[in-house]
Amino acid sequence: KNQVEQSPQSLIILEGKNCTLQCNYTVSPFSNLRWYKQDTGRGPVSLTIMTFSENTKSNGRYTATLDADTKQSSLHITASQLSDSASYICVVSRGGADGLTFGKGTHLIIQP
Amino acid sequence: IAGITQAPTSQILAAGRRMTLRCTQDMRHNAMYWYRQDLGLGLRLIHYSNTAGTTGKGEVPDGYSVSRANTDDFPLTLASAVPSQTSVYFCASRPSRSDTQYFGPGTRLTVL
Numbered sequence: 265k266n267q268v269e270q271s272p273q274s275l276i277i278l279e280g281k282n283c284t285l286q287c288n289y290t291v292s293p294f295s296n297l298r299w300y301k302q303d304t305g306r307g308p309v310s311l312t313i314m315t316f317s318e319n320t321k322s323n324g325r326y327t328a329t330l331d332a333d334t335k336q337s338s339l340h341i342t343a344s345q346l347s348d349s350a351s352y353i354c355v356v357s358r359g360g361a362d363g364l365t366f367g368k369g370t371h372l373i374i375q376p
Numbered sequence: 377i378a379g380i381t382q383a384p385t386s387q388i389l390a391a392g393r394r395m396t397l398r399c400t401q402d403m404r405h406n407a408m409y410w411y412r413q414d415l416g417l418g419l420r421l422i423h424y425s426n427t428a429g430t431t432g433k434g435e436v437p438d439g440y441s442v443s444r445a446n447t448d449d450f451p452l453t454l455a456s457a458v459p460s461q462t463s464v465y466f467c468a469s470r471p472s473r474s475d476t477q478y479f480g481p482g483t484r485l486t487v488l
Contacts, residue, residue, distance in 0.1 A: 296475055298475070298476075305482070306481060307466050307468070307480050307481050308419075308466075308479050309479070313476065350423065352419070353419070357475055364421070364477075366418045366420070368417065368418040368420060369418060
């Protein structure tokens with residue numbers, strides 16, 4: 265069964281600290297993996313996308329990694345800011361219109 | 377209009393009533409999607425459309441119908457609402473040569 269598991273379910277850190285969110289998947293075949301950020305009351309917004317051949321990609325203070333062999337990805341946030349408070353959703357694509365499998369997300373809270 | 381819009385923002389509906397959620401995009405994206413997001417379950421695909429005139433069923437299509445008369449609009453209809461359809465509904469669109477989906481702001485629907 266195609267699944268995407270994210271951990272932790274929720275996380276609270278102090279402003280300025282770093283954190284890493286995890287994503288494990290069993291989706292097959294694999295097309296790409298994407299991290300989305302969803303602010304409270306808003307729709308998800310794409311942060312990064314990685315294909316099979318890419319093992320790291322950065323977007324400002326966000327760095328995503330992918331290990332296609334172990335089927336694991338991580339999202340590292342450096343020097344966290346209050347605006348980083350959001351849910352972060354890992355999405356794995358098999359390709360095709362209905363080929364996305366969504367994780368349940370990690371709810372991140374940055375405290376001042 | 378800039379991007380993708382949804383209406384209404386929120387709605388409280390009596391069980392058994394008919395309801396149409398509206399979604400409009402001005403990006404000329406061919407593919408459009410409807411998701412529901414429930415606490416603890418993440419985003420689940422209801423219906424999708426690869427191009428105007430075509431639609432397909434997602435993971436949880438029962439109780440919902442869609443139409444795609446033109447490129448810009450993709451309404452979602454609940455023929456006879458039930459309390460289990462209480463959720464936040466997101467519409468998304470995707471350009472032809474990309475896997476990136478662009479999400480609307482969501483509609484919060486409560487069925488009593």
